[in-house]
Amino acid sequence: MSMPIPGSEQFSSRPVDLGELQRSVPSTLDVHSVTQDQIDALDPLTYEVIRHRLWSVTDEMGEALKRMSGSPIVTDANDFDFAISDELGQEVQVGLYNTMLVGAVDLAIYWTLRNRAVNPGIEAGDMFLCNDPWVGGGLHQNDVIVYQPVFHDGQLFAWTSAIAHQPDLGGVGLGSFSPAAEDVFSESLPTPPVKVVRGGQLQRDVADLWVRRSRVPMLVGLDLRAKIGANNVGAERLHALIGQYGADTVKAVMKRMMSDAESRLRDKLSALPDGSWSATGYQDQSHEGDRNLHKITVTTTKTGDHLTFDFTGTDPQAGVINCTYAGMRGGVMLALLPILAGDIPWSAGGLMRCFDLVTEEGTLNNATFPAAVGRGPIGPAWLTGSLVAECLSRMLDRDLELGKNVQATCCGTWDTAVIAGLDERGDVPAPFLNIIMEPMAGGYGARPDADGIDTGGLFCIPMGRVPDVEMTEFLYPVLALWRREVPDSGGPGRHRGGLGASIALTPHGTSLPMGLVLASAGKAVAQNGGLAGGHPGNSGLDVVARRSRVADLFAAGRLPSTLDEVSDTLEPGQNYASSYLAPGEVFAMTWQGGGGYGDPLTRDPDAVARDLREDKITAAAATGVYGVVLDGGAVDRAATAAERDRRRDHRRARSAAAPSLGKTSLAAARRLDDNLVEPSGGGLACGHCGELLRTADGEPAVAVYEGPATEAGPQIIATATDYVDAPVVFRQYCCPSCWTAVYSGVVPAGHPDALAALGHRTTAPAG
Numbered sequence: 001m002s003m004p005i006p007g008s009e010q011f012s013s014r015p016v017d018l019g020e021l022q023r024s025v026p027s028t029l030d031v032h033s034v035t036q037d038q039i040d041a042l043d044p045l046t047y048e049v050i051r052h053r054l055w056s057v058t059d060e061m062g063e064a065l066k067r068m069s070g071s072p073i074v075t076d077a078n079d080f081d082f083a084i085s086d087e088l089g090q091e092v093q094v095g096l097y098n099t100m101l102v103g104a105v106d107l108a109i110y111w112t113l114r115n116r117a118v119n120p121g122i123e124a125g126d127m128f129l130c131n132d133p134w135v136g137g138g139l140h141q142n143d144v145i146v147y148q149p150v151f152h153d154g155q156l157f158a159w160t161s162a163i164a165h166q167p168d169l170g171g172v173g174l175g176s177f178s179p180a181a182e183d184v185f186s187e188s189l190p191t192p193p194v195k196v197v198r199g200g201q202l203q204r205d206v207a208d209l210w211v212r213r214s215r216v217p218m219l220v221g222l223d224l225r226a227k228i229g230a231n232n233v234g235a236e237r238l239h240a241l242i243g244q245y246g247a248d249t250v251k252a253v254m255k256r257m258m259s260d261a262e263s264r265l266r267d268k269l270s271a272l273p274d275g276s277w278s279a280t281g282y283q284d285q286s287h288e289g290d291r292n293l294h295k296i297t298v299t300t301t302k303t304g305d306h307l308t309f310d311f312t313g314t315d316p317q318a319g320v321i322n323c324t325y326a327g328m329r330g331g332v333m334l335a336l337l338p339i340l341a342g343d344i345p346w347s348a349g350g351l352m353r354c355f356d357l358v359t360e361e362g363t364l365n366n367a368t369f370p371a372a373v374g375r376g377p378i379g380p381a382w383l384t385g386s387l388v389a390e391c392l393s394r395m396l397d398r399d400l401e402l403g404k405n406v407q408a409t410c411c412g413t414w415d416t417a418v419i420a421g422l423d424e425r426g427d428v429p430a431p432f433l434n435i436i437m438e439p440m441a442g443g444y445g446a447r448p449d450a451d452g453i454d455t456g457g458l459f460c461i462p463m464g465r466v467p468d469v470e471m472t473e474f475l476y477p478v479l480a481l482w483r484r485e486v487p488d489s490g491g492p493g494r495h496r497g498g499l500g501a502s503i504a505l506t507p508h509g510t511s512l513p514m515g516l517v518l519a520s521a522g523k524a525v526a527q528n529g530g531l532a533g534g535h536p537g538n539s540g541l542d543v544v545a546r547r548s549r550v551a552d553l554f555a556a557g558r559l560p561s562t563l564d565e566v567s568d569t570l571e572p573g574q575n576y577a578s579s580y581l582a583p584g585e586v587f588a589m590t591w592q593g594g595g596g597y598g599d600p601l602t603r604d605p606d607a608v609a610r611d612l613r614e615d616k617i618t619a620a621a622a623t624g625v626y627g628v629v630l631d632g633g634a635v636d637r638a639a640t641a642a643e644r645d646r647r648r649d650h651r652r653a654r655s656a657a658a659p660s661l662g663k664t665s666l667a668a669a670r671r672l673d674d675n676l677v678e679p680s681g682g683g684l685a686c687g688h689c690g691e692l693l694r695t696a697d698g699e700p701a702v703a704v705y706e707g708p709a710t711e712a713g714p715q716i717i718a719t720a721t722d723y724v725d726a727p728v729v730f731r732q733y734c735c736p737s738c739w740t741a742v743y744s745g746v747v748p749a750g751h752p753d754a755l756a757a758l759g760h761r762t763t764a765p766a767g
Helices: 018-024 034-038 044-066 097-116 116-123 204-211 217-244 247-270 326-340 350-356 380-396 471-475 550-555 603-615 619-624 637-654
Strands: 080-086 089-095 126-132 144-152 155-165 194-198 276-283 295-305 305-312 355-358 417-422 429-433 477-487 500-508 516-518 541-546 568-571 574-581 585-592 677-680 682-687 693-694 705-706 728-734 741-748
Touching: 018 097, 034 247, 044 080, 044 089, 044 155, 044 247, 080 097, 080 217, 080 247, 080 350, 080 471, 089 097, 089 247, 089 350, 089 693, 097 116, 097 126, 097 155, 097 350, 097 728, 126 217, 144 217, 155 217, 155 247, 194 204, 194 350, 204 217, 217 247, 247 305, 247 326, 247 350, 276 380, 295 380, 326 350, 326 380, 350 355, 417 585, 429 471, 471 477, 541 619, 568 619, 603 619, 637 705, 637 728
Parallel strands: 305 355
Antiparallel strands: 080 089, 080 155, 126 144, 126 194, 144 155, 276 295, 295 305, 417 429, 417 516, 477 500, 500 585, 516 574, 541 568, 541 585, 677 682, 682 693, 705 728, 728 741
């Protein structure tokens, strides 16, 4: 853990008191606002027209950035976002791209109002640039925001912002990822808000200073201008809207959009029982050479129409797997937007009024300077979002209507691989750097009423895309041997998790080894957990095939389709590593699918047969996990029933004995999830047979089994001991009467009791 540096606290984000912020704005900066009476006077038609116009402005800003950017991260993968904020920085309308960034944009504007209003000043025609994750705007240094104040009649009316991930901004590691980093001084330099446009003119000295740090300065310089152009589009459209409807009317709509989002979310929360839910997850390793597990834990409490996310107990900051307060907040928004606000317009400034964050400074998801935070959004922030999503799904699963939004964890993490070297295909050799963006095709988690979407994308980037493989081969000296979905990668369950995928690349067009940087998690401990007894999806796996036979295979006219064909020397990549890929060698990465929902032994046998026909699962999984026996591709009903009974008997034989607490009536019990109910007197019971699994005062009676992680199914393709020293197990809880699986996980042996985390202190809906 790195020690805080005195004086660095001035750059730290913190919860914002808008009243205090408004009072702190100097009188020389005149701001535009409206009264509540003006907001109440809006007619519904005008409100809807202007609301949709504001939505279209963010879409147009996105299209402008994509047209101007030369980076595949933007043009192909859609890893960026936009926002229109009010005069104080509250986000009125956000884009549908990288939703984690929603939790950070307003923090940068709040900080700028506090610290830049007097010197150098905030004036019409200005734009600020920032990549300091302690200030906000982004979640790590590669997230770069350009944002501008929009003035009307001399008053600060609003802000527009454009933010995108940059391929490289310097630092020790390629792509600014340094697997060995243990403080920020080994990474890209954080830049607090600096005025990059003044009076409508790009400041060449600042722009030159900015691009000088990068290994790909032309791309970074082009993206800078693209963000400026996108902000110009946003300002022009806002001025046109003001000209048509008037400043007071447009501002009244902006304020009401946030209030409406807030009230709709509060109404939804009020309709649910109060309660508390906990979830704990882990990151494998913290930096190159580390073999420890690092814990993030959250308790989500819903009281009336308000949520509290309490991260007390999270491990201290370590290595490169940290994020700032902005990252933690972004992780919460990653989960809240699709799960709770899928049917609510994303006026994030209003939605964020509905929750509080409780956190300790100096921890993995609230790191203090100078912690290394290069993996912030795709490590601790992402895991934070997955854990919050798990809690929210358990909360909603109690309600049949809102339960439609329940979803097991999606692909769990982003598998980062950066390659860089010399492209010798042209007349003049040129350096290249590529962040492999194929893990955009992650698997979605299963739902109570549907399978997860195979290679459906990422939970946090609704409009994300996987790059065109032909374009990848055109831009970089590599050849793709395959890019395909991986059978069994979706978590088994009554509904199966969506499949993940893999890609294999070999150098093509360069005679020199290329650098390879790896940064990921989810190889030892599952980060794509299931719900209601569903199993986790596959573990991630990166492999370099040394002493490859790929050149000989090409010469023989064969395109290899498996690593075994390529080499007998397969080197598993660590979670964090700096390595190389030589000509003739092959790098293969397999990223994660989604978690399953419900006991796999309750899956429709015909769905299992269909999955096998479509190569979604293997024959080993059909029988070994789902208990389905096939005869010539058709389900053998009698043999399947017998096999499933045998597997339930196997659960009984291998599990620790559990005391019998008797049975309860299901008629008055309240649903908790696919398998569990809460009896009228409290506690937990099996929703299938009524067996009591926990008394009201917490005495458990569930059957527990712990065994090798591979017993979760053939989707566990990585070996935990290759990465960490702590024992990792497959833990399963079953009803000791009907032997339905109520929880299944791949977790450290010391993982907290899963049933204790399923919820307690429930009451009737508020009001």
